Amino acid sequence: MGKEVEVKILGNKYSFITDKNPEEAFKIAMFVDELGRKIKEEEPYSSENTIAILTALNIADKYFALADEIEKLKSHVGDLK
Numbered sequence: 773m774g775k776e777v778e779v780k781i782l783g784n785k786y787s788f789i790t791d792k793n794p795e796e797a798f799k800i801a802m803f804v805d806e807l808g809r810k811i812k813e814e815e816p817y818s819s820e821n822t823i824a825i826l827t828a829l830n831i832a833d834k835y836f837a838l839a840d841e842i843e844k845l846k847s848h849v850g851d852l853k
Contacts, residue, residue, distance in 0.1 A: 774789040774790050775789065775790060775794060776788070776789050777790055777794050777797045777798070779797065779798060779801035779805075780801070780805070781804055781808060782805060782808045782809065782812065782820065782823065784820075786801075804827060807827045807830050807831065808823055808824070808827045811823050811826045811827055811830070
């Protein structure tokens with residue numbers, strides 16, 4: 773059973789249940805908060821909704837870049853066999 777964790781992102785508190793270690797959940801929240809704050813600095817007049825969407829798009833971009841890199845590494849390792 774998961775544990776309830778409370779985090780603060782862009783000044784707002786959020787509670788959620790997670791099976792992850794609470795420290796890992798806080799680390800993830802801090803990552804999201806940091807990206808959101810950077811976007812807010814660049815777009816100070818954007819709504820919270822816009823900042824949230826731009827943050828999600830940035831995270832998705834990082835995810836797909838890493839997934840592509842993993843596939844390239846798998847292919848390279850497969851070529852070595």
